[in-house]
Amino acid sequence: MVHVRRPEAAIGGEGKGEPGEDFLAGLLTSWRERWPDVEVEEWLTAGxxxxxxxxxxxxxxxxxxxxxxxxxxxxxxxxxxxxxxxxxxxxxxxxxxxx
Incomplete structure (x- = not known):
């Protein structure tokens, strides 16, 4: 899963209006539990x-x-x-x- 934020937003800037790595991992939790054999790579970046x-x-x-x-x-x-x-x-x- 790729989550791209505005270039001016700091990576991992949770609490500043931008979700960070914990938020991204939380979005995927139920999907990983439902399909544990599906490989998912998280990629949080800006630009x-x-x-x-x-x-x-x-x-x-x-x-x-x-x-x-x-x-x-x-x-x-x-x-x-x-x-x-x-x-x-x-x-x-x-x-x-x-x-």
Missing amino acids: PAAQHVVEAAKDAQLLVVGRRVHRPAFGAHIGPVTHAAVHHVGCPVAVVPHS
């Missing part, structure tokens, strides 16, 4: 999200990215991170809408 996601997926067999659900006028729109993933990774990309 351009699209670049970091593409880099993280270089050896992946599948990349899953989220897409915020909103009501665009026409068609399903994706953000810059999902767009970069679809066009620049060498594995299948699953785009999962969430609210």
Whole structure:
């Protein structure tokens, strides 16, 4: 799981409006318990999200990215991170809408 924050946010800056490593690990706890045989690597970084996601997926067999659900006028729109993933990774990309 890759969590990318704004470049100006300090890594591990919990309590400053940005979730840190403990928060990220907590998000994964129930999934790790449900599927203990699935290997998950946590990566917490700062900077351009699209670049970091593409880099993280270089050896992946599948990349899953989220897409915020909103009501665009026409068609399903994706953000810059999902767009970069679809066009620049060498594995299948699953785009999962969430609210």
